[in-house]
Amino acid sequence: MNANDLLHLVIFIVVLIALAIPLGLYMTAVFDGSSAVVKRIGRPFEHLLYKLSGVDPDAEMSWKQYVFAVLIFNTLGTLAVYGVLRLQQWLPANPQSFGPMTPDAAFNTAVSFVTNTNWQNYSGEQTVSYLSQMIAFTVQNFLSAATGIAVVIAFIRGFVRHTANTIGNFWVDLTRSVLYILMPISFVIALVLVGQGAIQNFKAYVEIPTVQVTTYQVPKTDAQGNPVKDEKGDPVMQDVKADKQTIAMGPVASQEAIKMLGTNGGGFFNANSAHPFENPTPLTNFIQMVAMLVIGAALCIVFGRMVGDTRQGYAVLAAMTIAFALACVGAISAEQAGNPLFTSLHVDQSASALQAGGNMEGKETRFGIADSSIFTVATTSASCGAVNNAHDSLTPMGGFVPLLMMQLGEVVFGGVGSGLYGMLVFALLAVFIAGLMIGRTPEYIGKKIESYDMKMVAIAVLVMPLLVLVGTSIGVLSPLGTAGIANPGTHGFSEILYAFTSATNNNGSAFAGLSVNTPFYNVLLAIAMWFGRFVPVVAVLAIAGSLAAKKRIAPTEGTLPTHGPLFVVLLLGAVLLIGALTFVPALALGPVAEQLSMIAAH
Incomplete structure (x- = not known):
């Protein structure tokens, strides 16, 4: 970088x-x-x-x-x-x-x-x-x-x-x-x-003449659409000229x-x-x-x-911004480094005035590596899913970053609304863990966090990894799931893992090498999307109802401050503890193994 x-x-x-x-x-x-x-x-x-x-x-x-x-x-x-x-x-x-x-x-x-x-x-x-x-x-x-x-x-x-x-x-x-x-x-x-x-x-769509006429061959067919064959049984080929392009409106x-x-x-x-x-x-x-x-x-x-304390909002914003910046540094660095196998062949991959450098496969030259990588992190941290480059063409570690951003629960800025309520759920989890460490009833924004609240927190936090890992397992084990893989091996596993991670977290981006327009994936991913969206919503609103019914308590000397740097670190730790560690085995089988294979030239 x-x-x-x-x-x-x-x-x-x-x-x-x-x-x-x-x-x-x-x-x-x-x-x-x-x-x-x-x-x-x-x-x-x-x-x-x-x-x-x-x-x-x-x-x-x-x-x-x-x-x-x-x-x-x-x-x-x-x-x-x-x-x-x-x-x-x-x-x-x-x-x-x-x-x-x-x-x-x-x-x-x-x-x-x-x-x-x-x-x-x-x-x-x-x-x-x-x-x-x-x-x-x-x-x-x-x-x-x-x-x-x-x-x-x-x-x-x-x-x-x-x-x-x-x-x-x-x-x-x-x-x-x-x-x-x-x-x-x-x-x-x-x-x-x-x-x-x-x-x-x-x-309506318009047709325009192309600058250059391209001629290519295709199998000849009869009036019924059946291929025409010669005396030897080989298909008869015919020339086709491409001199027009259809432009969608x-x-x-x-x-x-x-x-x-x-x-x-x-x-x-x-x-x-x-x-x-x-x-x-x-x-x-x-x-x-x-x-x-x-x-x-x-x-x-x-x-x-x-809530009447602007510092609480800025603390959450700081945690999101730090995580986002670190992810961008990781993604840009991975893409800028390119493929080490090219370096061994004495190919210069460094950025200069004459070349973009790094891994430009699947990227728009008008955006380059930096803006493409920031866009990649933004779209997967924001639960957006829009793409300005081909995620399937990212380096293994470059693909690791957007996968991880989604697997954290889409709480780094996150989707509109869903990002903040997801992060606040992690905040409740963070103060609960801190309460256990110091032997006090956890409190957040003047409300005691009790067993019912933590049960709902557990549902909101764990439903996503459950859907992702179970769905990925079904996709990997079923012939209907593996039939759509275009890249067998570690990257093929990453494609299935990415699909269920994206669907469950309501992101929508994809490693596009996986063919998913089949009844198997259409139904299975729709189930993941629905429950990945509305189970956390129900849990969050249940927590809201529980908190609203409670009395507001005044802070004491033993109350954990939730607006300073210590809480920001604790909050990020809770996100990484649940999000990252849950998916370590799956990530090791996918992008991490692919990176090691690439380094080893296999």
Whole structure:
């Protein structure tokens, strides 16, 4: 890692924090209703929405009612997306006349977008109509992100309230998340993307002549599509001239904006953010990286403001930022080092004015190694899953980093809402461990952490590794699972491990060498996505209800401070203890073994 790479990273982190702080202050005002935007501009429209939907905005919900609202809302969303994908051939805004998705692919995709995973095992420009992209995918990009924000706000209320039986109103939290946060920011980002060259239209695909005519041979077929053979039984070949290229069109920028801001990640095109129509310039690349993390960082500020101690929010933000920076250093260093086998062949892999250096396989030259690596860490720490390079082409240790970031639980900034409530769950675990060490009842933000709370913490923390490791085992042991592996051996194992890690953590990125558009993977990964999303949500809201019902206790001399450097270290230790150690054997069989094989030239 050179000085230029370090400068890229420092600038990115500084800009991110500088934007997160004012956004956090604004979001706090949105949810407590004190924002001028809420009171003077949006309230009439907001109340109209409540009236049309039959919602009483003043009615508070218990944690069980909140859970029911979250589950029923997202279940209906899954059914709606599934229906659109299965019926798109009869719906408007389908200029390419795409047919329906298969039942298993539609099921997988519907669950994927509703759970904020946006796992895509299809080529968007060859499979999905404009209407499906807009009414199914883009709408769910807003709603799934808003669900995550609503849940974390309800969780924070559990710390704020005392002797209370309610934690807020899901419909109000959902509406305000979309209306005052996600929509206006997405609108601005979309305009910037269009200004930089991202497309936004409803045109049919266009064909343009190529600069060079390419001639190649393909087997000749008869009228029925059967191959024509000569007297010896060999296939008859015919020349084909390629002198035109089909350029996909569509409403891209509007989906791209919320895809990044809502940590959704599903690309309009198969190449995702490596496609020039989605991510045209280094500036848009930088904006997309910031958009992925800014709400996750801002929610830390919201947490500190709502609990009445801003230091608490900054402590959590510091832990996230440190982990993110270390991961970026690891990823950039691994990619910049390249393949040691090339060095033994006297190939110069060092970066210079004349070459990018390192491992440029699968990367866009307009972004280079540093920005590609930061993007890789950002998308896997933010539960986004958008990619501007081919993760399957990363070096073994370069692929180790995004795998580890997801296996930590997507708590380093994390998904919109889910990152903070995941980190707060680890904070409860950290104070519990500290309480055991000093022989005191653990406390956090003035609330005693008792056995019921720790049972819910255990469920929230352990469901992810359970789903990942069991799912990976099934994939490795089943012939249906290994049939999709394109790279046998350690990398093939990593591809399956990455798929289940990504799906369970609602990330959506992939080592794309694994063919997963099969009934086996579509169903199994959909199950991992659903339970990986909503089991922690139920556990978190149960904790919120428990904390809200408790009395707030004053800190004493024996209370562990949870706003200083010691707590930041303790929090990072808890994350690594559970996240990293759980997956050490699996990582040793995958990227670590692959790195050792590469060094040994096997």
